[in-house]
Amino acid sequence: MKKRRLIASMLCAVLTASVALSGCGGKTGGGSQGAGKETEAGGGSAAPTVYTRLYGSEATTVNYLVTSSQNDHWLPANTIDTLIEYDNKGQIKPGLATEWEHDEAALTWTFTLREAKWVDHTGAEVADVTAQDFVDAMKYELTPEYESANVQNLFGVIANAEKYYNGLVYNGGADEDGNVWEPIDFSEVGVKAVDEHTLVYTLEEEVPYFLSSLAYVVYMPAYGPQLEELGKEFGTGADKMYYNGAYYLAEFSPQERQIMKKNPLNYDADMVYIDEIHRVYNAEYNTIGPEMVKRGEVDYAEIPADILDDWLNGEDTKNLISRERPRTSYSYFYSFNFNPQFDAQYEPDNWKKAVNNENFRKSLFAALNKVNPIAITDANAPEDFAINSITPANFTFNADGEDFTTVGDMAALGQTFDETKAKEYRDLAKTELEAEGATFPVKILMPYNPSELNWDKECQIVEQQMEALLGSDYIDIIVEAGPADGFLTEVRRNGKFAFMKCNWGADYADPETWTDPFYQKKGEEGYDLGYKYGNIAKAIEEGTPSAEAALEYFTLVEEAKSLKTDINSRYEAFAKAESSLINHALVIPFSITVSRYVADTLNAFDGQYAPFGVSNLRYKGQTINDHYISMDEFKANQEANEK
Structure with missing residues (x-):
């Protein structure tokens, strides 16, 4: 067998204590007054660090198994872990899988899973993450009644995925092209749980990009018993799914707010430095966001073209503005x-x-x-x-x-x-x-x-x-x-x-x-x-x-x-x-993607990066600064990352 083995590296980080601002329903990192992890008087427990931003286009669903829209992927990217991940330099690293191997023909891939937990929308432990959760998630996607927009990603890749799906659709009948699809048992589909920590994919044919595709939502796991219980109701609310990622979704109130909280049971919790992510809905976020930055009420806002020059030249705003990380993912x-x-x-x-x-x-x-x-x-x-x-x-x-x-x-x-x-x-x-x-x-x-x-x-x-x-x-x-x-x-x-x-x-x-x-x-x-x-x-x-x-x-x-x-x-x-x-x-x-001008308290080069999948949407590994990143800091951070 040809074997590929990676061992996860651990990074250390220190969160500095500073004064937090309140705004948009929580303590946030933005503003010149400083922010971050606030320590209670008398040496008590620290208040949570909260990253707050506005958004203006609502997610259509939380069900990552059926949606192909990036607007819907913000939440699962941060709440559901994948088999592999990418670091901040775009290098592949272990995720839920600690190691993997494939046969000579690169048709059979075997993944060894680490210990991990499912939690609910309150952060309470529900169950262990097992190889069967990947199997059950794929079966859900391949069930026509759930109308997954991701299912095409499996056709021609996972052995018999298309045959199983179309067998359910046509049940021995012919499709519009005259092709006859006989039903087959799901056991013939190329995904198997050998035991709780061993997952095997069998491919239809050699797929040169298979490993990299595992960072996308179509290969995310889901807790099987919950899928069976909820069916189409899965992912319709924060309490309608379980989480195994860096965060769990504590609140999903359409056209109001989305709140993700750090998952202390995540295997990589030591690499999660922001305690809560607050996304607050406002249809006028493009106009309101910059003004809220000036007041230190949000950690992130895009700076539109009609005020850009004023911000770049203004004494009170020029050091509040930087850029998004350049990327070729879109x-x-x-x-x-x-x-x-x-x-x-x-x-x-x-x-x-x-x-x-x-x-x-x-x-x-x-x-x-x-x-x-x-x-x-x-x-x-x-x-x-x-x-x-x-x-x-x-x-x-x-x-x-x-x-x-x-x-x-x-x-x-x-x-x-x-x-x-x-x-x-x-x-x-x-x-x-x-x-x-x-x-x-x-x-x-x-x-x-x-x-x-x-x-x-x-x-x-x-x-x-x-x-x-x-x-x-x-x-x-x-x-x-x-x-x-x-x-x-x-x-x-x-x-x-x-x-x-x-x-x-x-x-x-x-x-x-x-x-x-x-x-x-x-x-x-x-x-x-x-x-x-x-x-x-x-x-x-x-x-x-x-x-x-x-x-x-x-x-x-x-x-x-x-x-x-x-x-x-x-x-x-x-x-x-x-x-x-x-x-x-x-x-x-x-x-x-044009790197937009933004006001942001995050170093854009701390986060995961890959020109595909959902890596760029993750907050894991990022730290809230006590100020908005300036253009000079942005350039220095970019140079440091490239080195």
Whole structure:
């Protein structure tokens, strides 16, 4: 057997005593008056350190086994431990598993679990964490009636996962593609509890990124007896699930507050330095947050563009402001919607003619000057965040250590903004579309989530710039606010947009993860349109002029996915697929996550880091400072981390 063994390292930290501020329902670390762990008079017990921040978009569920939304993952990231973790430098380390090994074919993976406990929403011990909890959690995800959005992550990875799931769905019948799915017993699925502390996964085929994927919610455990008892009610409230992570969820009051408290029974409790995390709901958090920072009432707030210069130059605010940690875990891109479901007033039929014309898409592709909208968030160095591919640089490397974005066809991708080409594509598109009966200007519905800081301003910049370059007689970009809550489901998943900035967060360390938003698997009867970004397969289904480009991309993805052992060939194949997607302007690359300007009492480089999974959402390992981090401190912390 090939064996991989890691031993967890322990770090020591000292929490300094200081005066805590009260605000938002607890003692917080922010403000110039100082904060942190306050000692009661007379040498009694210390008051808890509380980290407080506002939020404006409510989680739809606490049930991490069914949700794929990052907005829902804040809570499980901190309350449920995974088999492996990442440290603050992005290196893999033991989590609930102390060691692991795999066979020569890398198909059978065996994990040895440490002693750990489940607790309830009061922190009271419930039961031991066992290997069976991982088995029961996966069975729950593979039960169709629970409608898990994560289940696709298991298909083609865990042996017989897809067969079991579809066997329940079709029970010996045929799916819409004519495939017959006979029911099988769950014992045939590739997850087994050998004993209380030995967990075995059997894979469908070799999966180069399997170990890294274990840091994602789809492989989190859950207490089996509770799953059986609650069914669909699991995760609908703080008292409707158990916890084994650094924190337990003490309160979940939608559109009021979320309170997580340190779990003293967690195996790694010595590495948890913040006693309570308070997330307080306020629909106007973008406006109110900075003012509460000035009063020392919250530990974190984003600083919007319209007050950024004042804060950077103000004597009383310039040392309160720093940046988020730069990361490549998210890629942003503009999606074209090939399956519009928006209202008639936005002319969906006319849009379908336009979006299926490659020259029309390329005219928008070449007309988008990324630097201008990015500058809304960072006016100092917006070009640092613009990208010309979907996969960010420094995300993953081939067997020779080459960055994926420099491999094969990816190396030829260059600057996308080109005014001259944009006009050339426009003129070609007008001639072609007029012949097809399209009318001008083409209405382009571009919605945004009003709870996302600066998104409205970005949309206005894009509208003004592109209409000015291409002409308002050619395109009419219509910027509209969508709902703050449920935006993802209401707008993107329901196809109520024509052109919109979207994002994708990597789930594992492999370029395949960046195909997940676009790739759609074909059956005998067609494609499952599902929730895929823009529903590119709709072009194939309807036989539009874009069908050939869409089919080329899907075929190239399938070829790349089939390469398992030769990593260099695999990466070159995925490079060819992504280049095809971009060169046909089926999507427009935009940026990595722009490091926002923030006021924060945490050192951004203390926390866990990985360009995938939920590691970046965790508070474990972080310490509240008695002041907001300044820009000079941020730079010093960044340099120290890089060393």
